[in-house]
Amino acid sequence: MGKYWRMFREFFRACLVEELEYRSEFLGNLISSFFGIGIAILTMNIFFYQTDRLGGWSYADVLVLLGVFNTLKGLIDFALRPNMPRLLEHVRRGTLDYILTKPVDSMFYVSFRHLVFWRLIDVALGLGLVVYGLAEKRYFPSFVDIVVFFITMAAALVLIYSLWMMLMTTSFWVIRIDDLSFIFDSFFETARFPIGMYRGWVRVVLTYVLPAAVITNMPALSLLGKWNISTALIVGCLAVVFLWLARRFWRFALRSYTSASS
Amino acid sequence: MVRKYVALLRMKYIEMLAYRLATIVWMTGAITQPLITMAVWMNIDPSQSDAFFFYFMAVIFVERMTSAWDVWELDREIREGTFSNYIIRQLHPIHWAIAENVVYKLLFLVILVPIWAVAALFAPALRFDISGGQLLLFLAAVLLGAALRFLLSYTCGLLGFWVTKVAAIYGVLEVISLFLSGRIAPLEMLPPFLQQWSIFLPFRYMIGFPIDIINKAANGDGIMKGFVIALIWAAVFIIVLQFVWKAGLKKNQAVGG
Known part of the structure; x- marks a missing residue:
């Protein structure tokens, strides 16, 4: 475990050095992050212009949810997204061989080698929005709320990682599409809203099959003090199951991987 | 000209077939956002569910018919220098x-x-249930919308002669259009001042206006006015495009040149 943590730090350092070459991009990235979250808030304002509750959530609640969403999205763009096109490239050119022969876990390496640390701005802005939403609601989370928040947030990250990894693993077969991440994005967009907003089978799918709603709704609900211990446990179990599935799928894909020359 | 176009169309058709899978995936890509927005509106006002369903299905249809991707193509081609291949040909690259x-x-x-x-x-x-005349008006509005979006996207793409981040500029325009074209909400649901803005800006005519016609949300007078404003914008875009094109050619220095 310690070895992987050290390696992650090393990846981070390498990417930081690489990106500091392009310092002038900082302003542009800052503007685009502020623009992104501003637009998200504006959209919510348009909806709340016609109503005062969305799927049973008030405006301040939805701001907290949006903050959680933005934080998670920032983390995806920070660590996962930059790596997907590179894996596609490795598979197509057969350079994945070099990674497989390294004495590290290949799944860890392909998913965290490249980091775009600008996107941590989104994480900061998301957390800021969470705090603002709580202030707007005048709710001060208790210590237990925060502990549950961190647990569900960790579970959410594991879930996101697993789903992303499963999608990324399909690149062993569908190498012709340049970028698969928009499939994930389409699905993740649903997580922007309270789950109570969806009806019928859509809600069932988003809760159990592709747990988008669980990913953002649970942490937000924990902070708002509306958690209960059994759902938190279920989320934890779900995360473990999905991680196991992703792992199995990666192993299965590696078995069917033939290098470019063979 | 007609013969040239037949050749061009055939070439592009074959090109499209070569990327079948990408085309299909790409076509389904833009569906989720309108569907989610639809779910939001159905939740806000359940009694209007059917109307929202029709509206957002129409959004998906019109959005696909008017979508424009030229800015990304131009951005890449100008940056990598491959655009020169088109410039030296006799036929204007826009064709x-x-x-x-x-x-x-x-x-x-x-x-x-x-x-x-x-x-x-x-x-x-x-x-x-609409008359043949209204259907024709709808199709004309879609065509006009497609032309507007195409012109805007192509003009933005040509700015690539000067700046390297045209995709970002176009991205900002896309976001503005998200609100003012009727994609986030039917325009009558917006706050009044945004509604007023939307009438005079070009974005509404790219998506919302055709839907208003088929929805019968716009009356004869409004349709007339809409077409006039959209045509004025089209004329403006054409003039700007020509200007940018001429200035851009002077500025252009192909990569490696």
């Missing part, structure tokens, strides 16, 4: 882009119209 748009949108039309027809059999909310 290649127009031919490509025609081919792809005909494909979307051929696929989407039967889907709509079959879906309408099962979902009464998708049926509509």
Whole structure:
């Protein structure tokens, strides 16, 4: 475990050095992050212009949810997204061989080698929005709320990682599409809203099959003090199951991987 | 000219077939956002569910028919220098882009119209009852919308002669259009001042206006006014495009040149 943590730090350092070459991009990235979250808030304002509750959530609640969403999205763009096109490239050119022969876990390496640390701005802005939403609601989370928040947030990250990894693993077969991440994005967009907003089978799918709603709704609900211990446990179990599935799928894909020359 | 276009269209058609899978995946890509927005509105006002269903299905249809991707193509081609291949040919490069748009949108039309027809059999909310004249007006509005979006996107792409981040500029325009074109909400649901803005800016005519016609949300007077404003914008875009094109050619220095 310690070895992987050290390696992650090393990846981070390498990417930081690489990106500091392009310092002038900082302003542009800052503007685009502020623009992104501003637009998200504006959209919510348009909806709340016609109503005062969305799927049973008030405006301040939805701001907290949006903050959680933005934080998670920032983390995806920070660590996962930059790596997907590179894996596609490795598979197509057969350079994945070099990674497989390294004495590290290949799944860890392909998913965290490249980091775009600008996107941590989104994480900061998301957390800021969470705090603002709580202030707007005048709710001060208790210590237990925060502990549950961190647990569900960790579970959410594991879930996101697993789903992303499963999608990324399909690149062993569908190498012709340049970028698969928009499939994930389409699905993740649903997580922007309270789950109570969806009806019928859509809600069932988003809760159990592709747990988008669980990913953002649970942490937000924990902070708002509306958690209960059994759902938190279920989320934890779900995360473990999905991680196991992703792992199995990666192993299965590696078995069917033939290098470019063979 | 006609012969040239036939050749161009055939070439683009073959090109499209070569990227079948990417085309299909790409076509389904833009569906989730309107569907989620639809769910939001149905939640806000459940009594209007059928109307929202029709509206957002129409958004998906019109959005596909008017979508423009030329800015990304131009951005890449100018940056990598491959755009020079088009500049030295006698035919203005815009014709290649127009031919490509025609081919792809005909494909979307051929696929989407039967889907709509079959879906309408099962979902009464998708049926509509309009006269032939209104249908023609609707098609004209879609065509005009496609032209507006194409011109805007192509002009933005040509700015690539000067700046390297045209995709970002266009991204900002896209976000503005998200609100003012009727994609986030039917325009009558917006706050009044945004509604007023939307009438005079070009974005509404790219998506919302055709839907207003088929929805019968716009009356004869409003339709007339809408067409006039949209045509004025089209003229403005054409003039700007020509200006940018001429200035851009002077500025252009191909990579490696």
